[in-house]
Amino acid sequence: MPIECSVYWARPGDARPEHRRMFTGAELARATAYRRAIDTARFVVGCALSRLALGELLSLPPGDVPLLRDCADCGQPHGRPRLADDSAHVSVSHSGEHVVVAVTRAAPLGVDIEQHKPQSVDLAEAVLTETEQAGFSALPKTERVAGFFRYWTRKEAVLKATGDGLRVPMTAIEVSAPHSPAALLRFDGRPTLRLRLADLSVDAEHSAAIAVETTDPPTMTHVDGRVLLAAVS
Ligand SMILES: CC(C)(COP(=O)(O)OP(=O)(O)OC[C@H]1O[C@@H](n2cnc3c(N)ncnc32)[C@H](O)[C@@H]1OP(=O)(O)O)[C@@H](O)C(=O)NCCC(=O)NCCS
Missing domain, CATH: 3.90.470.20 (4'-phosphopantetheinyl transferase domain)
Structure with a gap:
């Protein structure tokens, strides 16, 4: 059976202070550690969109998504984001004027x-x-x-x-x-x-x-993440 993936799109300029309310302490620390405002914005949008997308997928409030960011090698809060219970998978990328987050329940x-x-x-x-x-x-x-x-x-x-x-x-x-x-x-x-x-x-x-x-071609649903980010209060 084909795997269902959702791909959420947004822009660094969509970052708002309200998004940080759903972050863990480690995520807040990451958000404040960047020297360049554009890097902070990319991280904030990627992190908030990951929580919103996974929250939709798992029917959880975004702040309750058990998202971990500690590196498997050194324990520092960077590296591949993952869920504590492996109930879903997420990947984030940002470059230029785009931030993209992909999620699925089925496979890395x-x-x-x-x-x-x-x-x-x-x-x-x-x-x-x-x-x-x-x-x-x-x-x-x-x-x-x-x-x-x-x-x-x-x-x-x-x-x-x-x-x-x-x-x-x-x-x-x-x-x-x-x-x-x-x-x-x-x-x-x-x-x-x-x-x-x-x-x-x-x-x-x-x-x-x-x-x-996966061995079968996955199905892709594209989602306007900017709408979700704008609705966070
Ligand atoms: C992951 C990597 C390929 C991304 O490179 P990039 O093109 O500059 O950045 P992208 O915007 O496409 O992706 C960045 C996102 O990838 C994710 N990521 C980081 N490491 C990852 C990994 N090993 N596997 C999958 N995803 C990873 C993170 O979500 C990161 O965004 P965030 O920190 O804002 O959450 C690169 O940074 C890398 O190889 N990092 C690992 C280096 C490493 O492990 N060093 C050892 C540390 S102990």
């Missing part, structure tokens, strides 16, 4: 959004496998920046679904070429991993992808 998932930055294509040799580099080089010059971020977001979505993050080199993963349907082709050392990838539509300046640990 990872979402990634990236604003296109032309200088990032200089990283192509470091982050793309030989096959991916060949696919990248075959793109017309005008499509290289968007193509690079198609590769990047597909790969990072996989690494967020598994919880590895960038501790695993991006070259350990091979994904399909930008004009082919999104797919994980190889993950070194994880031959049994079964995972579905999909691109998410954003705009001309951003790319995004979602990865879900």
Whole structure:
């Protein structure tokens, strides 16, 4: 049976002081620790939207969602957000003018959004496998920046679904070429991993992808998170 995922969209400018009322002490500390206002806003919106989305999914008030953020390696309050009872799964990403949160009851998932930055294509040799580099080089010059971020977001979505993050080199993963349907082709050392990838539509300046640990194509429901955030009192 296909897994149902909900993808919530918002913007850093949607952050409001009222959102912090649903935060834990650790989340409040994170919110106040950033130097740049934009990073605070991205965290606040991602955190509040995670609580609102999970609250809808689990029929809980957002402040009661048992969301943990302590790192499995060092115990610090960063890393992959997770639920204490594994009753649902969540992934958060923010870049440029977008914040995206994906939730499902069924399986671990990872979402990634990236604003296109032309200088990032200089990283192509470091982050793309030989096959991916060949696919990248075959793109017309005008499509290289968007193509690079198609590769990047597909790969990072996989690494967020598994919880590895960038501790695993991006070259350990091979994904399909930008004009082919999104797919994980190889993950070194994880031959049994079964995972579905999909691109998410954003705009001309951003790319995004979602990865879900499942064998069947998941269904995606897109939700305007700005409405939920604006309704918090
Ligand atoms: C996760 C990571 C790939 C995100 O990179 P990014 O493109 O800069 O940021 P994004 O906006 O896409 O994602 C950030 C979100 O990913 C989530 N996240 C963090 N670590 C994660 C992990 N290992 N797996 C899945 N999600 C993770 C968090 O929700 C974070 O947002 P928040 O802190 O505001 O809640 C990168 O930060 C990373 O690899 N971090 C792990 C590094 C690490 O584990 N170091 C060891 C510490 S002891």
